[in-house]
Amino acid sequence: MAHSFQPEIELDLPPERPVKPAVMRGLRLKCPNCGSGPLMRGYLKVRDHCAVCGEELHHHRADDGPAYLTILVTGHIIAPLIFWVFATFRPDPLIMAMGFTIGFVSVALFLLPRFKGMFVGLQWAKRMHGFGQDDLQDGS
Numbered sequence: 431m432a433h434s435f436q437p438e439i440e441l442d443l444p445p446e447r448p449v450k451p452a453v454m455r456g457l458r459l460k461c462p463n464c465g466s467g468p469l470m471r472g473y474l475k476v477r478d479h480c481a482v483c484g485e486e487l488h489h490h491r492a493d494d495g496p497a498y499l500t501i502l503v504t505g506h507i508i509a510p511l512i513f514w515v516f517a518t519f520r521p522d523p524l525i526m527a528m529g530f531t532i533g534f535v536s537v538a539l540f541l542l543p544r545f546k547g548m549f550v551g552l553q554w555a556k557r558m559h560g561f562g563q564d565d566l567q568d569g570s
């Protein structure tokens with residue numbers, strides 16, 4: 431006699447958080463939950479709580495991810511530009527080195543906090559490192 435066993439387990443999980451809006455809000459340096467509160471309280475310091483919706487933001491663990499991504503993206507933007515500028519204009523090496531140093535640092539400083547916001551948004555959406563602990567405690 432064949433038995434078909436289908437367990438009826440209902441998990442009381444909180445609703446999924448959409449990843450793309452959270453990452454895009456982080457990219458704009460806004461709270462991944464409400465999208466209107468500022469994410470940072472300094473250049474790279476993430477606020478403990480959102481000033482608008484009160485969402486806890488101190489759980490983030492971006493670590494080296496934003497720095498790695500910044501170097502990766504900035505290098506892929508600047509390196510082809512170096513070859514093109516050198517092949518096209520043949521500038522003085524000192525001028526070229528100074529120009530591209532300033533350009534690289536400027537692009538990297540622009541991208542670094544935005545990539546950190548992206549990582550915080552991704553971690554918030556995936557409930558990593560303590561994000562969403564309140565939802566899990568409320569649901570059980």
Ligand SMILES: [Zn+2]
Binds near residue numbers: 461480484
């Ligand atoms: Zn918020």
